[in-house]
Amino acid sequence: MLTVSGLTASYGPVQVLQGIDFTVGDGEIVVILGANGAGKTTTMRAISGTMPRGGTVDFAGHELTKLSPDAIVRLGVAQVPQGRGTFSDLTVHDNLMVGAFTRSSKVTEDLDRWYSVFPRLAERREQKAGSLSGGEQQMLAIARAMMSRPKLLLCDEPSLGLAPIITQDLFARITELNQESGMAVLLVEQNANLALKIAHRAYVLDTGRIVASGTAAELQADETIQAAYLGV
Amino acid sequence: MFANSFELFIQRTVDGLAAGSIYALLALALVVVFRGSGQLNFAQGEMGMFCAFVASTLTLSGLPLWLSILLSMVVGFVMGVGIERVVIRPLEHKNPGGVLVAAIGLFLLINQLAVAVWGVDPRGLASLFPDGEDDFFRLFGAAVRWERVGIFLVMLVLLALLWALFTKTKIGLAMRAVANNQDSSRLVGIRVGWILAIGWGVSGAIGALGAALLAPQAGLSQALMLGPFVFASAAAILGGLDSPLGAVVGGLAIGLIQAYIVGYVNFLGGGMVLSVVFAIILVVLLVRPSGLFGSQRVERV
Numbered sequence: 001m002l003t004v005s006g007l008t009a010s011y012g013p014v015q016v017l018q019g020i021d022f023t024v025g026d027g028e029i030v031v032i033l034g035a036n037g038a039g040k041t042t043t044m045r046a047i048s049g050t051m052p053r054g055g056t057v058d059f060a061g062h063e064l065t066k067l068s069p070d071a072i073v074r075l076g077v078a079q080v081p082q083g084r085g086t087f088s089d090l091t092v093h094d095n096l097m098v099g100a101f102t103r104s105s106k107v108t109e110d111l112d113r114w115y116s117v118f119p120r121l122a123e124r125r126e127q128k129a130g131s132l133s134g135g136e137q138q139m140l141a142i143a144r145a146m147m148s149r150p151k152l153l154l155c156d157e158p159s160l161g162l163a164p165i166i167t168q169d170l171f172a173r174i175t176e177l178n179q180e181s182g183m184a185v186l187l188v189e190q191n192a193n194l195a196l197k198i199a200h201r202a203y204v205l206d207t208g209r210i211v212a213s214g215t216a217a218e219l220q221a222d223e224t225i226q227a228a229y230l231g232v
Numbered sequence: 233m234f235a236n237s238f239e240l241f242i243q244r245t246v247d248g249l250a251a252g253s254i255y256a257l258l259a260l261a262l263v264v265v266f267r268g269s270g271q272l273n274f275a276q277g278e279m280g281m282f283c284a285f286v287a288s289t290l291t292l293s294g295l296p297l298w299l300s301i302l303l304s305m306v307v308g309f310v311m312g313v314g315i316e317r318v319v320i321r322p323l324e325h326k327n328p329g330g331v332l333v334a335a336i337g338l339f340l341l342i343n344q345l346a347v348a349v350w351g352v353d354p355r356g357l358a359s360l361f362p363d364g365e366d367d368f369f370r371l372f373g374a375a376v377r378w379e380r381v382g383i384f385l386v387m388l389v390l391l392a393l394l395w396a397l398f399t400k401t402k403i404g405l406a407m408r409a410v411a412n413n414q415d416s417s418r419l420v421g422i423r424v425g426w427i428l429a430i431g432w433g434v435s436g437a438i439g440a441l442g443a444a445l446l447a448p449q450a451g452l453s454q455a456l457m458l459g460p461f462v463f464a465s466a467a468a469i470l471g472g473l474d475s476p477l478g479a480v481v482g483g484l485a486i487g488l489i490q491a492y493i494v495g496y497v498n499f500l501g502g503g504m505v506l507s508v509v510f511a512i513i514l515v516v517l518l519v520r521p522s523g524l525f526g527s528q529r530v531e532r533v
Contacts, residue, residue: 069419073421085415090409097405102421
Protein backbone atom coordinates (compact mmCIF):
# COMPACT_ATOMS: atom_id res chain seq x y z
CA MET A 1 0.00 0.00 0.00
CA LEU A 2 2.75 2.44 1.02
CA THR A 3 6.28 2.01 -0.25
CA VAL A 4 8.84 4.54 0.89
CA SER A 5 12.28 4.53 -0.72
CA GLY A 6 15.25 6.79 -0.21
CA LEU A 7 13.13 9.34 1.65
CA THR A 8 15.11 12.44 2.60
CA ALA A 9 14.05 15.63 4.36
CA SER A 10 15.85 18.64 5.78
CA TYR A 11 15.18 21.60 7.99
CA GLY A 12 17.29 24.27 6.32
CA PRO A 13 20.86 22.95 6.07
CA VAL A 14 20.23 20.14 8.57
CA GLN A 15 19.34 16.89 6.88
CA VAL A 16 17.11 14.93 9.23
CA LEU A 17 16.24 11.90 7.10
CA GLN A 18 19.22 10.27 5.39
CA GLY A 19 17.26 8.26 2.84
CA ILE A 20 15.01 5.73 4.54
CA ASP A 21 13.11 2.75 3.13
CA PHE A 22 10.06 1.04 4.58
CA THR A 23 6.67 -0.34 3.58
CA VAL A 24 3.20 -0.58 5.02
CA GLY A 25 1.07 -3.40 3.62
CA ASP A 26 -2.71 -3.53 3.25
CA GLY A 27 -4.39 -3.76 6.65
CA GLU A 28 -1.12 -3.64 8.54
CA ILE A 29 -0.19 -1.74 11.68
CA VAL A 30 3.43 -0.70 11.33
CA VAL A 31 5.30 1.18 14.01
CA ILE A 32 8.44 3.26 13.66
CA LEU A 33 10.28 3.42 16.96
CA GLY A 34 12.99 5.80 17.95
CA ALA A 35 14.18 8.30 20.51
CA ASN A 36 13.63 12.06 20.47
CA GLY A 37 15.25 13.61 17.42
CA ALA A 38 15.49 10.33 15.50
CA GLY A 39 13.36 11.81 12.70
CA LYS A 40 9.99 10.22 13.46
CA THR A 41 7.85 13.35 13.11
CA THR A 42 9.85 14.40 10.06
CA THR A 43 9.02 11.05 8.45
CA MET A 44 5.31 11.65 9.00
CA ARG A 45 5.44 15.21 7.69
CA ALA A 46 7.42 14.11 4.64
CA ILE A 47 4.69 11.57 3.80
CA SER A 48 1.77 13.97 4.36
CA GLY A 49 3.49 16.65 2.29
CA THR A 50 3.70 19.28 5.00
CA MET A 51 7.45 19.72 4.51
CA PRO A 52 9.83 19.57 1.51
CA ARG A 53 11.14 16.07 0.86
CA GLY A 54 13.10 13.94 -1.59
CA GLY A 55 13.07 10.29 -2.60
CA THR A 56 9.90 8.44 -3.51
CA VAL A 57 6.73 7.67 -1.59
CA ASP A 58 4.39 5.39 -3.51
CA PHE A 59 0.84 5.13 -2.21
CA ALA A 60 -1.39 2.77 -4.20
CA GLY A 61 0.35 3.81 -7.41
CA HIS A 62 0.46 7.55 -6.68
CA GLU A 63 3.75 9.37 -6.14
CA LEU A 64 3.08 11.40 -3.00
CA THR A 65 6.25 13.50 -3.11
CA LYS A 66 4.81 15.32 -6.12
CA LEU A 67 1.48 16.09 -4.44
CA SER A 68 0.25 18.84 -2.12
CA PRO A 69 -1.12 17.98 1.35
CA ASP A 70 -4.75 18.40 0.28
CA ALA A 71 -4.29 16.05 -2.68
CA ILE A 72 -2.69 13.49 -0.37
CA VAL A 73 -5.67 13.66 2.01
CA ARG A 74 -8.02 13.17 -0.94
CA LEU A 75 -6.15 9.99 -1.89
CA GLY A 76 -6.94 8.58 1.55
CA VAL A 77 -3.94 9.34 3.75
CA ALA A 78 -4.85 11.09 7.00
CA GLN A 79 -2.38 12.31 9.60
CA VAL A 80 -2.91 12.79 13.30
CA PRO A 81 -0.07 15.21 14.00
CA GLN A 82 2.11 15.28 17.07
CA GLY A 83 0.53 17.41 19.77
CA ARG A 84 -2.84 16.35 18.31
CA GLY A 85 -3.40 19.46 16.16
CA THR A 86 -7.03 19.93 17.11
CA PHE A 87 -8.67 23.23 16.23
CA SER A 88 -8.73 24.62 19.75
CA ASP A 89 -11.14 27.53 19.06
CA LEU A 90 -13.62 25.32 17.19
CA THR A 91 -16.18 23.11 18.87
CA VAL A 92 -15.77 19.34 18.92
CA HIS A 93 -18.55 19.16 16.35
CA ASP A 94 -16.84 21.63 14.00
CA ASN A 95 -13.54 19.80 14.40
CA LEU A 96 -15.20 16.63 13.14
CA MET A 97 -17.02 18.45 10.33
CA VAL A 98 -13.80 20.02 9.09
CA GLY A 99 -12.24 16.55 9.13
CA ALA A 100 -14.70 15.67 6.36
CA PHE A 101 -13.68 18.70 4.30
CA THR A 102 -12.66 16.61 1.32
CA ARG A 103 -15.95 14.71 1.25
CA SER A 104 -19.51 15.70 0.45
CA SER A 105 -21.74 12.66 0.94
CA LYS A 106 -22.71 10.64 4.01
CA VAL A 107 -20.93 13.04 6.35
CA THR A 108 -23.69 12.98 8.99
CA GLU A 109 -23.68 9.20 8.91
CA ASP A 110 -19.97 9.15 9.75
CA LEU A 111 -20.45 11.82 12.39
CA ASP A 112 -22.99 9.61 14.19
CA ARG A 113 -20.67 6.68 13.87
CA TRP A 114 -17.71 8.40 15.53
CA TYR A 115 -19.91 9.88 18.22
CA SER A 116 -21.03 6.36 19.08
CA VAL A 117 -17.46 5.04 19.02
CA PHE A 118 -16.28 7.95 21.19
CA PRO A 119 -19.25 8.83 23.46
CA ARG A 120 -17.12 11.35 25.38
CA LEU A 121 -16.92 13.44 22.21
CA ALA A 122 -20.69 13.30 21.82
CA GLU A 123 -21.12 14.60 25.36
CA ARG A 124 -18.81 17.50 24.60
CA ARG A 125 -19.84 18.23 21.03
CA GLU A 126 -20.56 21.93 21.65
CA GLN A 127 -17.44 22.54 23.76
CA LYS A 128 -14.35 24.13 22.30
CA ALA A 129 -11.72 21.52 21.55
CA GLY A 130 -9.15 23.51 23.52
CA SER A 131 -11.06 22.84 26.72
CA LEU A 132 -10.84 19.03 26.42
CA SER A 133 -8.37 16.94 28.39
CA GLY A 134 -5.30 15.54 26.63
CA GLY A 135 -6.84 12.09 26.21
CA GLU A 136 -10.09 13.51 24.86
CA GLN A 137 -8.20 15.70 22.43
CA GLN A 138 -6.30 12.67 21.15
CA MET A 139 -9.61 10.84 20.64
CA LEU A 140 -10.90 13.91 18.81
CA ALA A 141 -7.78 14.07 16.62
CA ILE A 142 -8.23 10.43 15.63
CA ALA A 143 -11.98 10.77 15.06
CA ARG A 144 -11.31 13.87 12.95
CA ALA A 145 -8.80 11.97 10.82
CA MET A 146 -11.33 9.11 10.45
CA MET A 147 -13.89 11.60 9.10
CA SER A 148 -11.85 11.74 5.89
CA ARG A 149 -12.33 7.95 5.50
CA PRO A 150 -8.62 7.23 5.22
CA LYS A 151 -7.13 4.07 3.78
CA LEU A 152 -3.93 4.81 5.70
CA LEU A 153 -3.81 6.55 9.06
CA LEU A 154 -0.57 8.23 10.14
CA CYS A 155 -0.38 8.61 13.93
CA ASP A 156 2.43 10.75 15.29
CA GLU A 157 3.18 9.82 18.90
CA PRO A 158 -0.36 9.56 20.18
CA SER A 159 0.89 8.58 23.65
CA LEU A 160 2.64 11.91 24.18
CA GLY A 161 1.55 13.51 27.44
CA LEU A 162 -1.04 10.83 28.22
CA ALA A 163 -1.22 8.64 31.32
CA PRO A 164 -0.27 4.98 30.56
CA ILE A 165 -3.80 3.73 31.14
CA ILE A 166 -5.20 6.23 28.65
CA THR A 167 -2.52 5.31 26.14
CA GLN A 168 -3.49 1.65 26.47
CA ASP A 169 -7.12 2.48 25.83
CA LEU A 170 -6.13 4.59 22.84
CA PHE A 171 -4.00 1.83 21.34
CA ALA A 172 -6.86 -0.62 21.83
CA ARG A 173 -9.07 1.77 19.84
CA ILE A 174 -6.51 2.02 17.05
CA THR A 175 -6.36 -1.78 16.87
CA GLU A 176 -10.17 -1.95 16.67
CA LEU A 177 -10.24 0.57 13.82
CA ASN A 178 -7.63 -1.43 12.00
CA GLN A 179 -9.45 -4.74 12.46
CA GLU A 180 -12.94 -3.47 11.69
CA SER A 181 -12.18 -1.55 8.52
CA GLY A 182 -8.91 -3.00 7.37
CA MET A 183 -7.43 0.49 7.45
CA ALA A 184 -3.62 0.43 7.50
CA VAL A 185 -1.89 2.34 10.31
CA LEU A 186 1.57 3.83 10.42
CA LEU A 187 2.42 4.74 13.99
CA VAL A 188 5.52 6.48 15.24
CA GLU A 189 6.20 6.07 18.94
CA GLN A 190 8.74 6.45 21.69
CA ASN A 191 6.79 4.11 23.88
CA ALA A 192 8.19 0.88 22.37
CA ASN A 193 6.58 -1.63 24.73
CA LEU A 194 3.01 -0.49 24.19
CA ALA A 195 3.42 0.10 20.48
CA LEU A 196 4.99 -3.30 19.79
CA LYS A 197 1.98 -4.95 21.44
CA ILE A 198 -0.41 -3.66 18.79
CA ALA A 199 1.90 -3.53 15.75
CA HIS A 200 2.39 -6.25 13.16
CA ARG A 201 5.79 -5.03 12.08
CA ALA A 202 8.25 -2.44 13.30
CA TYR A 203 11.22 -0.36 12.21
CA VAL A 204 13.77 1.35 14.44
CA LEU A 205 14.83 4.83 13.38
CA ASP A 206 18.04 6.34 14.71
CA THR A 207 19.41 9.75 13.64
CA GLY A 208 17.62 9.62 10.32
CA ARG A 209 18.41 6.03 9.38
CA ILE A 210 16.51 2.77 9.70
CA VAL A 211 18.79 0.62 11.86
CA ALA A 212 16.56 -2.40 12.50
CA SER A 213 13.34 -3.93 11.28
CA GLY A 214 11.25 -7.04 11.73
CA THR A 215 7.99 -8.33 13.06
CA ALA A 216 6.86 -6.85 16.33
CA ALA A 217 7.56 -10.16 18.05
CA GLU A 218 11.11 -10.29 16.68
CA LEU A 219 11.95 -6.81 17.90
CA GLN A 220 10.39 -7.49 21.29
CA ALA A 221 12.60 -10.56 21.62
CA ASP A 222 15.82 -8.92 20.42
CA GLU A 223 17.60 -7.81 23.58
CA THR A 224 20.45 -6.09 21.74
CA ILE A 225 18.07 -3.79 19.89
CA GLN A 226 15.97 -3.24 22.96
CA ALA A 227 19.02 -2.14 24.94
CA ALA A 228 20.69 -0.12 22.18
CA TYR A 229 17.79 1.85 20.77
CA LEU A 230 14.68 1.44 22.81
CA GLY A 231 16.06 2.27 26.23
CA VAL A 232 14.59 -0.78 27.91
CA MET B 233 -34.85 74.15 15.63
CA PHE B 234 -34.82 71.65 18.45
CA ALA B 235 -37.64 71.84 20.91
CA ASN B 236 -35.71 70.35 23.76
CA SER B 237 -32.53 68.62 24.75
CA PHE B 238 -34.12 65.20 24.40
CA GLU B 239 -34.77 65.81 20.72
CA LEU B 240 -31.20 66.94 20.36
CA PHE B 241 -29.97 63.78 22.04
CA ILE B 242 -32.04 61.63 19.69
CA GLN B 243 -30.71 63.56 16.71
CA ARG B 244 -27.12 63.00 17.80
CA THR B 245 -27.78 59.33 18.45
CA VAL B 246 -29.24 58.90 14.97
CA ASP B 247 -26.32 60.75 13.36
CA GLY B 248 -23.85 58.71 15.39
CA LEU B 249 -25.44 55.41 14.39
CA ALA B 250 -25.44 56.51 10.75
CA ALA B 251 -21.74 57.35 10.74
CA GLY B 252 -21.07 54.27 12.85
CA SER B 253 -22.77 52.01 10.30
CA ILE B 254 -20.17 52.97 7.71
CA TYR B 255 -17.34 52.38 10.18
CA ALA B 256 -18.92 49.04 11.06
CA LEU B 257 -19.09 47.98 7.40
CA LEU B 258 -15.44 48.83 6.82
CA ALA B 259 -14.46 47.20 10.11
CA LEU B 260 -16.21 44.02 8.95
CA ALA B 261 -14.01 44.04 5.87
CA LEU B 262 -10.91 44.34 8.07
CA VAL B 263 -12.08 41.58 10.40
CA VAL B 264 -12.64 39.09 7.56
CA VAL B 265 -9.00 39.43 6.50
CA PHE B 266 -7.68 39.51 10.05
CA ARG B 267 -9.50 36.34 11.07
CA GLY B 268 -7.86 34.41 8.28
CA SER B 269 -4.37 35.74 8.20
CA GLY B 270 -3.83 37.88 11.29
CA GLN B 271 -3.08 40.89 9.12
CA LEU B 272 -4.53 44.39 9.19
CA ASN B 273 -5.01 45.45 5.58
CA PHE B 274 -3.95 49.10 5.43
CA ALA B 275 -4.90 49.29 1.77
CA GLN B 276 -8.52 48.36 2.56
CA GLY B 277 -9.87 51.91 2.39
CA GLU B 278 -8.13 52.72 -0.86
CA MET B 279 -9.35 49.51 -2.47
CA GLY B 280 -12.89 50.57 -1.57
CA MET B 281 -12.35 54.09 -2.91
CA PHE B 282 -11.04 52.67 -6.19
CA CYS B 283 -14.12 50.46 -6.49
CA ALA B 284 -16.42 53.43 -5.82
CA PHE B 285 -14.81 55.18 -8.81
CA VAL B 286 -15.43 52.05 -10.86
CA ALA B 287 -19.09 52.12 -9.79
CA SER B 288 -19.33 55.81 -10.70
CA THR B 289 -17.85 55.17 -14.16
CA LEU B 290 -20.27 52.30 -14.75
CA THR B 291 -23.30 54.44 -13.85
CA LEU B 292 -22.04 57.14 -16.23
CA SER B 293 -21.90 54.53 -18.98
CA GLY B 294 -25.58 53.92 -18.42
CA LEU B 295 -25.77 50.90 -16.14
CA PRO B 296 -28.29 51.00 -13.30
CA LEU B 297 -26.81 52.07 -9.96
CA TRP B 298 -27.44 48.80 -8.12
CA LEU B 299 -25.78 46.81 -10.90
CA SER B 300 -22.82 49.19 -10.99
CA ILE B 301 -22.29 48.79 -7.27
CA LEU B 302 -22.63 45.01 -7.54
CA LEU B 303 -20.05 44.94 -10.33
CA SER B 304 -17.74 47.19 -8.33
CA MET B 305 -18.00 44.65 -5.51
CA VAL B 306 -16.93 41.96 -7.97
CA VAL B 307 -13.98 44.18 -8.89
CA GLY B 308 -13.24 44.52 -5.16
CA PHE B 309 -13.36 40.73 -4.78
CA VAL B 310 -10.98 40.15 -7.70
CA MET B 311 -8.70 42.91 -6.45
CA GLY B 312 -8.57 41.33 -2.97
CA VAL B 313 -7.82 37.86 -4.32
CA GLY B 314 -5.18 39.26 -6.68
CA ILE B 315 -3.44 41.31 -4.00
CA GLU B 316 -3.33 38.34 -1.64
CA ARG B 317 -1.91 35.99 -4.25
CA VAL B 318 0.53 38.36 -5.96
CA VAL B 319 1.72 40.66 -3.19
CA ILE B 320 0.88 39.35 0.26
CA ARG B 321 1.53 35.61 0.02
CA PRO B 322 5.03 35.69 -1.49
CA LEU B 323 6.06 38.18 1.20
CA GLU B 324 4.38 36.51 4.13
CA HIS B 325 6.63 33.45 4.06
CA LYS B 326 9.79 35.49 3.87
CA ASN B 327 9.06 38.43 6.13
CA PRO B 328 5.78 39.03 7.96
CA GLY B 329 6.80 42.62 8.65
CA GLY B 330 7.13 43.12 4.92
CA VAL B 331 3.38 42.58 4.56
CA LEU B 332 2.74 45.77 6.52
CA VAL B 333 5.11 47.74 4.32
CA ALA B 334 3.54 46.21 1.21
CA ALA B 335 0.05 47.19 2.40
CA ILE B 336 1.17 50.77 2.93
CA GLY B 337 2.79 50.71 -0.50
CA LEU B 338 -0.48 49.45 -1.98
CA PHE B 339 -2.30 52.24 -0.19
CA LEU B 340 -0.20 54.83 -2.02
CA LEU B 341 -0.22 52.94 -5.30
CA ILE B 342 -3.99 52.51 -5.48
CA ASN B 343 -4.52 56.11 -4.44
CA GLN B 344 -2.27 57.39 -7.22
CA LEU B 345 -3.73 54.93 -9.70
CA ALA B 346 -7.16 56.40 -9.02
CA VAL B 347 -5.74 59.90 -9.64
CA ALA B 348 -4.18 58.71 -12.90
CA VAL B 349 -7.36 57.09 -14.16
CA TRP B 350 -10.04 59.48 -12.95
CA GLY B 351 -8.20 62.73 -12.25
CA VAL B 352 -8.53 64.86 -9.15
CA ASP B 353 -11.88 66.53 -9.84
CA PRO B 354 -14.49 65.30 -7.37
CA ARG B 355 -17.30 63.25 -8.84
CA GLY B 356 -20.62 62.10 -7.62
CA LEU B 357 -22.13 58.75 -7.01
CA ALA B 358 -25.89 58.56 -6.60
CA SER B 359 -27.33 57.06 -3.45
CA LEU B 360 -29.06 53.70 -3.44
CA PHE B 361 -31.64 55.18 -1.08
CA PRO B 362 -33.83 58.29 -1.27
CA ASP B 363 -31.56 61.17 -0.27
CA GLY B 364 -33.45 64.27 -1.34
CA GLU B 365 -33.94 67.13 1.08
CA ASP B 366 -37.37 65.90 2.12
CA ASP B 367 -36.51 62.22 2.42
CA PHE B 368 -36.66 61.91 6.17
CA PHE B 369 -39.11 61.09 8.89
CA ARG B 370 -39.34 62.38 12.44
CA LEU B 371 -38.56 60.26 15.45
CA PHE B 372 -39.27 62.04 18.76
CA GLY B 373 -38.85 65.24 16.81
CA ALA B 374 -35.43 64.36 15.40
CA ALA B 375 -34.95 64.10 11.63
CA VAL B 376 -34.03 60.59 10.49
CA ARG B 377 -32.92 60.47 6.88
CA TRP B 378 -34.04 57.43 4.87
CA GLU B 379 -30.59 57.12 3.38
CA ARG B 380 -29.11 56.64 6.87
CA VAL B 381 -31.72 54.02 7.69
CA GLY B 382 -30.87 52.23 4.45
CA ILE B 383 -27.15 52.15 5.24
CA PHE B 384 -27.88 50.87 8.74
CA LEU B 385 -30.04 48.06 7.33
CA VAL B 386 -27.47 47.12 4.68
CA MET B 387 -24.91 46.84 7.46
CA LEU B 388 -27.17 44.55 9.51
CA VAL B 389 -27.94 42.36 6.50
CA LEU B 390 -24.23 42.08 5.78
CA LEU B 391 -23.54 41.06 9.37
CA ALA B 392 -26.21 38.35 9.08
CA LEU B 393 -24.77 37.14 5.76
CA LEU B 394 -21.27 36.95 7.22
CA TRP B 395 -22.60 35.07 10.22
CA ALA B 396 -24.27 32.60 7.87
CA LEU B 397 -21.11 32.32 5.77
CA PHE B 398 -18.94 31.52 8.78
CA THR B 399 -21.31 29.18 10.59
CA LYS B 400 -23.46 27.55 7.91
CA THR B 401 -21.17 26.94 4.94
CA LYS B 402 -18.27 24.62 4.32
CA ILE B 403 -16.09 27.44 3.08
CA GLY B 404 -16.86 29.42 6.24
CA LEU B 405 -15.91 26.43 8.37
CA ALA B 406 -12.66 26.19 6.41
CA MET B 407 -12.07 29.93 6.99
CA ARG B 408 -12.49 29.47 10.74
CA ALA B 409 -10.24 26.40 10.69
CA VAL B 410 -7.51 28.27 8.81
CA ALA B 411 -7.79 31.20 11.23
CA ASN B 412 -7.28 28.80 14.12
CA ASN B 413 -4.58 26.44 12.85
CA GLN B 414 -3.07 26.52 9.37
CA ASP B 415 -1.00 23.34 9.76
CA SER B 416 -3.96 21.25 10.82
CA SER B 417 -6.05 22.81 8.06
CA ARG B 418 -3.59 21.47 5.49
CA LEU B 419 -3.80 18.05 7.11
CA VAL B 420 -7.58 17.87 6.65
CA GLY B 421 -7.18 18.75 2.98
CA ILE B 422 -7.99 22.47 3.00
CA ARG B 423 -6.11 24.50 0.39
CA VAL B 424 -5.07 27.16 2.86
CA GLY B 425 -3.77 29.59 0.25
CA TRP B 426 -7.09 29.76 -1.57
CA ILE B 427 -9.07 30.15 1.63
CA LEU B 428 -6.90 33.14 2.60
CA ALA B 429 -7.30 34.62 -0.88
CA ILE B 430 -11.09 34.20 -0.72
CA GLY B 431 -11.03 36.02 2.64
CA TRP B 432 -9.24 38.93 0.98
CA GLY B 433 -11.75 38.82 -1.84
CA VAL B 434 -14.79 38.91 0.45
CA SER B 435 -13.15 41.75 2.33
CA GLY B 436 -12.51 43.62 -0.91
CA ALA B 437 -16.17 43.27 -1.90
CA ILE B 438 -17.38 44.54 1.49
CA GLY B 439 -14.97 47.47 1.28
CA ALA B 440 -16.37 48.34 -2.16
CA LEU B 441 -19.91 48.31 -0.78
CA GLY B 442 -18.90 50.51 2.15
CA ALA B 443 -17.27 53.05 -0.15
CA ALA B 444 -20.29 53.08 -2.48
CA LEU B 445 -22.58 53.82 0.47
CA LEU B 446 -20.30 56.54 1.82
CA ALA B 447 -19.57 58.32 -1.46
CA PRO B 448 -23.02 59.93 -2.02
CA GLN B 449 -22.84 61.86 1.26
CA ALA B 450 -19.09 62.40 1.51
CA GLY B 451 -18.39 63.16 -2.17
CA LEU B 452 -16.32 60.83 -4.34
CA SER B 453 -12.68 61.84 -4.28
CA GLN B 454 -9.40 60.05 -3.69
CA ALA B 455 -9.60 61.19 -0.05
CA LEU B 456 -12.95 59.44 0.43
CA MET B 457 -11.75 56.73 2.77
CA LEU B 458 -8.90 58.37 4.68
CA GLY B 459 -10.87 59.44 7.75
CA PRO B 460 -13.40 56.59 7.76
CA PHE B 461 -10.64 54.02 7.44
CA VAL B 462 -8.93 55.33 10.58
CA PHE B 463 -12.20 55.11 12.51
CA ALA B 464 -12.96 51.69 11.02
CA SER B 465 -9.62 50.24 12.09
CA ALA B 466 -10.21 51.66 15.55
CA ALA B 467 -13.65 50.05 15.52
CA ALA B 468 -12.23 46.68 14.48
CA ILE B 469 -9.61 46.82 17.22
CA LEU B 470 -12.18 47.91 19.80
CA GLY B 471 -14.41 45.01 18.79
CA GLY B 472 -11.58 42.50 19.06
CA LEU B 473 -10.32 42.21 15.45
CA ASP B 474 -11.57 38.67 14.94
CA SER B 475 -15.24 39.15 15.75
CA PRO B 476 -17.76 40.36 13.13
CA LEU B 477 -20.21 41.27 15.90
CA GLY B 478 -17.40 43.13 17.66
CA ALA B 479 -16.69 45.10 14.49
CA VAL B 480 -20.30 46.24 14.29
CA VAL B 481 -20.58 47.12 17.98
CA GLY B 482 -17.18 48.85 17.78
CA GLY B 483 -18.20 50.79 14.67
CA LEU B 484 -21.51 51.95 16.12
CA ALA B 485 -19.85 52.82 19.44
CA ILE B 486 -17.26 54.99 17.73
CA GLY B 487 -19.91 56.70 15.62
CA LEU B 488 -21.91 57.48 18.77
CA ILE B 489 -18.94 58.65 20.81
CA GLN B 490 -17.92 60.89 17.94
CA ALA B 491 -21.41 62.38 17.62
CA TYR B 492 -21.77 62.97 21.37
CA ILE B 493 -18.35 64.55 21.74
CA VAL B 494 -18.92 66.87 18.80
CA GLY B 495 -22.34 67.72 20.16
CA TYR B 496 -21.77 68.01 23.87
CA VAL B 497 -18.12 68.78 24.36
CA ASN B 498 -18.05 71.47 21.72
CA PHE B 499 -15.08 73.34 23.10
CA LEU B 500 -12.98 70.54 21.62
CA GLY B 501 -12.00 71.25 18.04
CA GLY B 502 -12.51 68.72 15.24
CA GLY B 503 -9.01 67.29 15.52
CA MET B 504 -9.35 66.79 19.24
CA VAL B 505 -12.39 64.55 18.74
CA LEU B 506 -10.14 61.99 17.13
CA SER B 507 -7.79 61.99 20.13
CA VAL B 508 -10.64 61.58 22.58
CA VAL B 509 -12.06 58.64 20.63
CA PHE B 510 -8.68 56.97 20.66
CA ALA B 511 -8.12 57.67 24.35
CA ILE B 512 -11.40 55.86 25.09
CA ILE B 513 -10.32 52.89 22.97
CA LEU B 514 -7.00 52.73 24.82
CA VAL B 515 -8.78 52.59 28.15
CA VAL B 516 -11.03 49.78 26.92
CA LEU B 517 -8.05 47.81 25.64
CA LEU B 518 -6.25 48.24 28.96
CA VAL B 519 -9.20 46.62 30.70
CA ARG B 520 -9.93 44.05 27.98
CA PRO B 521 -6.75 43.44 25.97
CA SER B 522 -8.49 41.25 23.38
CA GLY B 523 -11.15 43.87 22.67
CA LEU B 524 -14.86 43.82 23.49
CA PHE B 525 -15.66 40.59 21.59
CA GLY B 526 -12.24 39.23 20.70
CA SER B 527 -11.79 35.52 21.29
CA GLN B 528 -9.85 34.60 24.36
CA ARG B 529 -8.09 31.37 23.71
CA VAL B 530 -8.83 28.40 25.88
CA GLU B 531 -6.16 25.78 25.64
CA ARG B 532 -5.46 22.89 27.90
CA VAL B 533 -2.26 20.98 27.37
